[in-house]
Amino acid sequence: MVSTKKTKTPKARLAKKAQLEQRLAETQAQLAQQADLLNFAHDSIIVMGLDNVIRFWNRGAEQGYGWNRDEAHGQVTHVLLQTVFPRPLEEIQAELLRAGYWEGELVHTTREGKRISVASHWALQRDADGHPIAILEINNDITERKRTEEALRRSEQRLRRLYGSGLVGVVYWDLNGPIIEANDRFLDMVGYSREDLVYGRINWLNMTPPEYHQVDEQAIEELKATGVIRASFEKEYIRKDGFRLPVIIGSAMLDEEQVNGVSLILDITERKRAEERVQKLNQDLQQRAQDLEMIGEELRLTNKALHVANEKLRIANEGLEVSLAQEQATRVALQAANKELEAFTYTVAHDLRAPLNLIEQFAGIALADYGAQLEEPGRHVVRLIQENAVAVNCLAEDLLTLSRMTQQSLVKRTVDVQELVRQVLADLKEAHAGRQVEIVLGDLPAAQADPVLLEQVWFNLISNALKFTRQREVARIELGSVGQVVEDPRNEMEGTNLTYYVKDNGAGFDMANADRLFRAFQRLHHAEDFPGNGLGLAIVERIIRRHGGRVWAEAEVDEGATFYFTLEA
DSSP states (O other), X not given: OOOOOOOOOHHHHHHHHHHHHHHHHHHXXXXXXXXXXXXXXXXXXXXXXXXXBEEEEOHHHHHHHSOOXXXXXXXXXXXXXXXXOSSOHHHHHHHHHHHSEEEEEEEEEOTTSOEXXXXXXXXXXXXXXXXXXXXXXXXXEOHHHHHHHHHHHHHHHHHHHHHTSSSSEEEEEETTSBEEEEOHHHHHHHTOOHHHHHTTOOBHHHHSOGGGHXXXXXXXXXXXXXXXXXXXXXEEEEOTTSOEEEEEEEEEEOSTTSOEEEEEEEEOHHHHHHHHHHHHHHHHHHHHHHHHHHHHHHHHHHHHHHTTOHHHHHHHHHHHHHHHHHHHHHHHHHHHHHHHHHHHHHHHHHHHHHHHHHHHHHHHHXXXXXXXXXXXXXXXXXXXXXXXXXXXXXXXXXXXXXXXXXXXXXXXXXXXXXXXXXXXXXHTGGGGTTSOEEEEEOOOOOEEEOHHHHHHHHHHHHHHHHHHTTTOSSEEEEEEEEEEESSOTTSOSOSXXXXXXXXXXXXXXXXXXXXXTTSTTXXXXXXXXXXXXXXXXXXXXXXXXXXXXXXXXEEOTTSOEEEEEEEEO
């Protein structure tokens, strides 16, 4: 059988090719018209041939990648942009030819060398006969979105770690009373189970004793007004077993409707127990002091009776011996109680530092990693937690210092006071950086003292002067001595001694309150004006008293102050 199919002549093939080229030119012209419209799009729009050579490059691509249109034309896209594909390019091209489109995420490199992530959409362009002739690629820069997603993921991980850390209770609540969600730490605190939470059996209003309702009402008013509790407050919860749980609470609202909120809850049971033990020890000390006063009164009456008669003298002497024995026993007991109190203070201060450091660190992590995602009320709550942890940690550190100053062995030797003070001033140089501080260093004779403890005395007094001159435009601090004093003003120190002083032009104080100055935790100024915990001068007084000297101060309000102390020459 003879085939009737006609073989195309070269002339016919050329005509067909010309026809195809004409259609391609017409299609490209249509694409160019469309490109004029797409040129103003913010997304990067690229038209390339099937060989991936760039034929169109809009303004969005120029702004996104850095190459202008003339520089991009004729370049292979994945070579120019150093494209990182999610899978081999051949597979993507095969899918594009099969389905007519492809979309996914790519990594490109800009002209400046910056790596960016894009959401890429490819569409296959065909001619009138359905033949593929070009590829339209639209890229949307999602770099910041990817970074945000990753940061959010990390934030969620850290929040989950904080939520499950066991350091503090975390509670999500409704103002009407129901606990919506809580971590295991909170459930352990109040003795309820996860099942109780799921079935809505935990209600913060029902757990609050009646005497704390007013405290809660004040906190709710502040939450509604500001969205956050500016200062954490103490209250109690009634556990499921009926026992009371003392806590510190910091809270913030979570929605504009002012219905739902979150609270961080710290169990302070151990702190309360410690306070009770300290209070009991103080009561015992007061009782023992009263006993000593009674014994002293008995001694005075006994001495008066000694003058009545010789017979009464013998009887009185016997009674006196008994009383002296009792007094000695009481003094021994008082010394033991003091040592016990100091040891207890050291233990409490030492054991508080670890949880306080963790609270401070976790709050710092929350601010650093989640601060950008939190609103200002939330950041304020975390900052309050961090600031309070730092303040209590400083208090614990000062308590440890106070305890060490009391227990440390006293090793006296001749100390070059002039050189010691120069070293202290060098150590404190950063403390007044950026301020105008005039320091006048006078004559400081050598003294008999423990050099380590004496350095602490000068450090605390000079630090105190720097703090209370903070509001002066030019602070002036004078360090010196008033020479030898043969007799101590209160006859508390035998022999010849030296008197040193630290004088400043700071805030001063009312001399009516001078008797409180060297007591622990006593402050004569507001903490917001001059922060501190009232232990610095108490440490100074204990050290000087252990040296057999004394310390006192003279001042006027807003006229500065002068602190004096004596040492053996």
